[in-house]
Amino acid sequence: MSEIRVLVGTRKGAFVLTSDAKRKDWKVDGPHFAGWEIYHMKGSSVDPDRIYASQTSAWFGQIIQRSSDGGKTWETPGSSPDDLKGPDGMPKGESNMFVYDGIPGTHMWYDGTQHPWEFKRVWHLEPALDNADHVYAGVEDAALFESKDGGTSWNELSGLRQHDTGPKWQPGAGGMCLHSILIDPKNPKRIFIAISAAGAFRTDDAGKSWKPINHGLHSQYIPDPHAEVGHCVHRIAMHPSKPNTLFMQKHWDVMRSDDGGDSWREVSGNLPSDFGFPIDVHAHEPETIYVVPIKSDSEHYPPDGKLRVYRSRSGGNEWEELTKGLPQQDCYVNVLRDAMSVDSLDPCGIYFGTTGGQVYASADNGDSWNPIVRDLPAVLSVEVQTLK
Amino acid sequence: MIRVILPHHLRTLAKVGDEVHVDLNGSATVKDVLDALENKYPMLRGTIREHNTLKRRPLVRFFACGEDISHESPDAPLPDPITKGEEPFFIMGAIAGG
Numbered sequence: 001m002s003e004i005r006v007l008v009g010t011r012k013g014a015f016v017l018t019s020d021a022k023r024k025d026w027k028v029d030g031p032h033f034a035g036w037e038i039y040h041m042k043g044s045s046v047d048p049d050r051i052y053a054s055q056t057s058a059w060f061g062q063i064i065q066r067s068s069d070g071g072k073t074w075e076t077p078g079s080s081p082d083d084l085k086g087p088d089g090m091p092k093g094e095s096n097m098f099v100y101d102g103i104p105g106t107h108m109w110y111d112g113t114q115h116p117w118e119f120k121r122v123w124h125l126e127p128a129l130d131n132a133d134h135v136y137a138g139v140e141d142a143a144l145f146e147s148k149d150g151g152t153s154w155n156e157l158s159g160l161r162q163h164d165t166g167p168k169w170q171p172g173a174g175g176m177c178l179h180s181i182l183i184d185p186k187n188p189k190r191i192f193i194a195i196s197a198a199g200a201f202r203t204d205d206a207g208k209s210w211k212p213i214n215h216g217l218h219s220q221y222i223p224d225p226h227a228e229v230g231h232c233v234h235r236i237a238m239h240p241s242k243p244n245t246l247f248m249q250k251h252w253d254v255m256r257s258d259d260g261g262d263s264w265r266e267v268s269g270n271l272p273s274d275f276g277f278p279i280d281v282h283a284h285e286p287e288t289i290y291v292v293p294i295k296s297d298s299e300h301y302p303p304d305g306k307l308r309v310y311r312s313r314s315g316g317n318e319w320e321e322l323t324k325g326l327p328q329q330d331c332y333v334n335v336l337r338d339a340m341s342v343d344s345l346d347p348c349g350i351y352f353g354t355t356g357g358q359v360y361a362s363a364d365n366g367d368s369w370n371p372i373v374r375d376l377p378a379v380l381s382v383e384v385q386t387l388k
Numbered sequence: 389m390i391r392v393i394l395p396h397h398l399r400t401l402a403k404v405g406d407e408v409h410v411d412l413n414g415s416a417t418v419k420d421v422l423d424a425l426e427n428k429y430p431m432l433r434g435t436i437r438e439h440n441t442l443k444r445r446p447l448v449r450f451f452a453c454g455e456d457i458s459h460e461s462p463d464a465p466l467p468d469p470i471t472k473g474e475e476p477f478f479i480m481g482a483i484a485g486g
Contacts, residue, residue, distance in 0.1 A: 035397055059447040059481040060397055060435040076401070079431040093430025097439045 005385040009038035012377035016071040023363040047132040054122035078152035101158035108170035126181035138178030142195040157207035169198035184243040197232035213261030239286035249279040267316020278340035287315040301332035325369035338381040353379025391476035402429040419462040451478035
């Protein structure tokens with residue numbers, strides 16, 4: 001019998017929600033790390049009980065937490081009493097040490113001047129597909145780090161930040177964050193990332209060199225709407241069976257690429273608003289995608305006070321609203337970019353969390369929804385594990 | 389022995405109670421206390437002061453004997469009541485932001 005585990009990061013702690021395959025009765029465990037912001041948690045596909053969490057605070061900085069038992073207990077890698085007994089003697093306590101490679105240099109600030117790169121937090125953790133100890137971290141100010149020792153130490157893949165266009169990258173309203181990391185399951189040396197507000201980038205050599213992949217994006221709010229970089233990409237998504245097809249929720253516009261990001265075309269179609277944050281793909285239907293339209297960049301809530309997920313079964317352009325079980329009046333929550341995920345059961349389960357603290361689940365491809373929990377702190381991220 | 393009071397968030401991180409102790413005899417400085425604290429609780433490294441520069445994080449404050457000593461040199465001797473364990477050394481998060 002399969003089990004579903006939903007990993008929820010919030011403004012004030014982490015929660016682990018579990019259910020059997022019926023997805024009706026849920027157990028809520030938490031808060032873990034009470035009082036801390038949990039930007040993201042994600043489990044390894046190699047060892048689902050290995051989970052990484054980004055714990056952060058404006059006061060006390062970045063912490064990396066690791067669980068080896070499915071989220072029941074946690075440790076800061078390299079700081080446990082067992083490490084004291086290791087051949088290296090004292091633990092290093094460097095699991096939260098994110099130091100840019102070389103002289104960090106500068107990027108563009110909000111006012112157009114140059115500003116030094118400054119590490120602030122980890123937005124997204126992406127475990128590698130072949131080794132539970134190998135994990136990538138997307139950080140603010142935008143850079144990609146990796147750990148090959150289970151999060152005990154981190155090194156920057158600095159070819160990205162040192163790309164020629166780096167001085168032109170600038171922060172979006174939420175900071176200059178690297179928020180999306182997609183690993184090509186057929187070629188792990190190919191990785192796609194996205195930065196707000198720089199755009200999408202691709203490496204084909206495991207992170208040594210990077211190419212901006214923003215051709216076809218149009219952002220009328222920047223000086224050159226078709227610029228090579230500077231686009232506020234909110235999220236990119238991929239189905240593992242079609243890694244050359246990418247979907248993007250941009251600041252405005254929903255986009256798709258069928259050539260690994262080399263070119264993009266708009267597929268916003270009949271959406272009531274093409275502004276939004278998350279985008280995700282059905283587990284078994286590579287052309288079925290989901291977004292949550294938000295009214296505008298200055299009004300971060302659903303149009304008309306109605307919380308609606310939109311589904312396209314044609315890879316974009318034709319969208320249907322999904323409302324059953326979702327509030328259809330007086331709803332003014334937001335759904336943040338890392339707060340939507342899918343399970344791999346049949347029918348596919350879709351999950352998302354809101355800034356109002358609700359986590360909604362659909363066990364029927366999005367046709368109907370129920371809240372798993374209603375009153376958590378603001379939800380920053382949702383990841384789902386399907387356990388066999 | 390020096391008594392140290394950690395802010396709530398760092399207590400949960402280090403999995404300790406209200407007060408922790410570090411073994412320092414005789415005179416000691418803020419730097420000595422933080423070095424000893426981080427050796428005993430390595431997960432605190434980078435949370436009170438920056439990893440490489442060892443500069444105090446901007447929203448962290450130090451108090452000794454009722455005085456805010458955050459801006460004093462980390463190499464300045466701590467008052468006797470702190471080094472004798474009569475009063476605790478406070479590490480606090482600034483009241484900002486909620």
